[in-house]
Amino acid sequence: MAEKILQIRNLTTAFLTDQGVAKATDRVTFDLEKGQTLCVVGESGSGKSVTALSVMRLIDYAGGVIMDGEVLFNGEDLVRTSQDDMLRIRGNLITMIFQDPMSALNPVFTVGDQIAEVLRIHRRMKKKAAWQRSVEMLKLVGIPDPEIRAKQFPYEMSGGMCQRVVIAMALACNPELLIADEPTTALDVTVQAQILELLLQLKKELGMSMLLITHDMGVAAEVADRIAVMYAGIVVEEGTVQQIFENSRHPYTIGLLQSIPGMDGKRGGELYTIKGSIPPISKVPSGCRFHPRCPHVMDICRTEEPLLKSSLTGHKTACWLEDKGEFDLKSNKGNNQEANRLTDIRTEATHP
Ligand SMILES: Nc1ncnc2c1ncn2[C@@H]1O[C@H](COP(=O)(O)OP(=O)(O)OP(=O)(O)O)[C@@H](O)[C@H]1O
Ligand code: SF4
Ligand SMILES: [Mg+2]
Structure with a gap:
C-alpha cells in the first residue's frame, strides 16, 4: 500500500464569532500519499485555507482553535505537537506558499x-x-x-x-510536503501557467508531496492526483482526479465542474453557475449544508446530514442521493463532457 505522508482525520477548527463558537472546518478527512498532489477545491469561504493553516498549526496565531481531530504527518500528530516542536517541522519539513x-x-x-x-x-x-x-x-x-x-x-x-x-x-x-494556497491566483494568466508548471516540475525533481489549494477546477485538472471538494467547512466529495471529473456523485462538485471556463486559455474565472452563495460559518444550514442551493434537494436533505461515505464508484461522497441509492445518472449528464475536458486540459497543459 502506498505510504501516506499526511492523514487528516475529523479535523474540526473553530473561531469565536459574535454568534458564538463557529466551526470553519468540520470533521475534515482526507489522505495525501507520498509524492502525490492533492488539490483542495471549493468556493471562497469553504474552509480551504483554515484547513491548511490548521495543518501548519498557524491557525493558533489566527485566533482559531483545533477542537477535534488528527493531522498525522509521517505518523506524528501535529495537533498534539507543541509549538516549539512545530518550529522544527514548519518551514523545514512542511512549507507553505x-x-x-x-x-x-x-x-x-x-x-x-x-x-x-x-x-x-x-x-x-x-x-x-x-x-x-x-x-x-x-x-x-x-x-x-x-x-x-x-x-x-x-x-x-x-x-x-x-x-x-x-x-x-x-x-x-x-521540504517533504509543500502546501500551496492559491499560489497563482494573484498572477496574470500566462504567468499562472508558468508557475504551475514550475511547481509540478520541482515537485517531481525534489520528490515532494503537494497539497494545493485552488478554487479553479481547471488548475486541479492539470495538477491533481486526488481532489477533495470542500463546501461550508466539510469535505463533500473526495477521489482521484479521474473519479471526480468522470464520475462525480455530488451536485456541488458537478456545479464546480460546469463552471470551468471554456478551453479558450482563460482561467481563474468566478464560479458563476451555482446559484446562491456559501453560508457564513455562524449560519450553517441544517441537514445537508448545500441544500438551499441544490437543484436535487429532497425532504431528508433539509433535516438530516449526509455523511462522507464510499460511493458505488469507489470514491467518497456526502449526498443523500448516493445513500438512498437514488443517484440519477441523468442528473450527471455533463460528465462525459467533463471527462473529455479533463483529457483536453491535461493535453493542453503538457503540449501548450
Ligand atoms: N480569523 C477568523 N475569524 C473568524 N472567521 C474566520 C477567520 N478566518 C476564516 N474565517 C471564516 O472561516 C471560513 C473559511 O475561511 P477560509 O479562509 O478557510 O476559506 P477559503 O476556502 O480559504 O476561501 P478563499 O477561497 O476565499 O480563500 C470563512 O467563512 C471565513 O469567514
Ligand atoms: S444531500 Fe440533498 S441537498 Fe445535499 S447535495 Fe445531495 S441531493 Fe443536494
Ligand atoms: Mg483561502
Missing part, C-alpha cells in the same frame, strides 16, 4: 538575503554557503541572472518573479 507573493516577502531585504535567512535558521548554514545556495535556488526556479537578481529587493521584481522567489524560499530546505 501563500496567494500573495508580496505579503510573504520583506520589502527591506534583498531576495537573496531572505532565502539565505531561511537556510541559516533551519539548516544552520554559514553566511557565504547560505548565499550561494540562495543563488542556486533562484536559478532552480528559473530566474535569469540569479547572481544579479539575488541582490535586488522585491519591489524591483514583477509579481511572477516574486512568486518564484517565494517558491525558492519554500523549497530551499527541501
Whole structure:
C-alpha cells in the first residue's frame, strides 16, 4: 500500500464569532500519499485555507482553535505537537506558499538575503554557503541572472518573479510536503501557467508531496492526483482526479465542474453557475449544508446530514442521493463532457 505522508482525520477548527463558537472546518478527512498532489477545491469561504493553516498549526496565531481531530504527518500528530516542536517541522519539513507573493516577502531585504535567512535558521548554514545556495535556488526556479537578481529587493521584481522567489524560499530546505494556497491566483494568466508548471516540475525533481489549494477546477485538472471538494467547512466529495471529473456523485462538485471556463486559455474565472452563495460559518444550514442551493434537494436533505461515505464508484461522497441509492445518472449528464475536458486540459497543459 502506498505510504501516506499526511492523514487528516475529523479535523474540526473553530473561531469565536459574535454568534458564538463557529466551526470553519468540520470533521475534515482526507489522505495525501507520498509524492502525490492533492488539490483542495471549493468556493471562497469553504474552509480551504483554515484547513491548511490548521495543518501548519498557524491557525493558533489566527485566533482559531483545533477542537477535534488528527493531522498525522509521517505518523506524528501535529495537533498534539507543541509549538516549539512545530518550529522544527514548519518551514523545514512542511512549507507553505501563500496567494500573495508580496505579503510573504520583506520589502527591506534583498531576495537573496531572505532565502539565505531561511537556510541559516533551519539548516544552520554559514553566511557565504547560505548565499550561494540562495543563488542556486533562484536559478532552480528559473530566474535569469540569479547572481544579479539575488541582490535586488522585491519591489524591483514583477509579481511572477516574486512568486518564484517565494517558491525558492519554500523549497530551499527541501521540504517533504509543500502546501500551496492559491499560489497563482494573484498572477496574470500566462504567468499562472508558468508557475504551475514550475511547481509540478520541482515537485517531481525534489520528490515532494503537494497539497494545493485552488478554487479553479481547471488548475486541479492539470495538477491533481486526488481532489477533495470542500463546501461550508466539510469535505463533500473526495477521489482521484479521474473519479471526480468522470464520475462525480455530488451536485456541488458537478456545479464546480460546469463552471470551468471554456478551453479558450482563460482561467481563474468566478464560479458563476451555482446559484446562491456559501453560508457564513455562524449560519450553517441544517441537514445537508448545500441544500438551499441544490437543484436535487429532497425532504431528508433539509433535516438530516449526509455523511462522507464510499460511493458505488469507489470514491467518497456526502449526498443523500448516493445513500438512498437514488443517484440519477441523468442528473450527471455533463460528465462525459467533463471527462473529455479533463483529457483536453491535461493535453493542453503538457503540449501548450
Ligand atoms: N480569523 C477568523 N475569524 C473568524 N472567521 C474566520 C477567520 N478566518 C476564516 N474565517 C471564516 O472561516 C471560513 C473559511 O475561511 P477560509 O479562509 O478557510 O476559506 P477559503 O476556502 O480559504 O476561501 P478563499 O477561497 O476565499 O480563500 C470563512 O467563512 C471565513 O469567514
Ligand atoms: S444531500 Fe440533498 S441537498 Fe445535499 S447535495 Fe445531495 S441531493 Fe443536494
Ligand atoms: Mg483561502
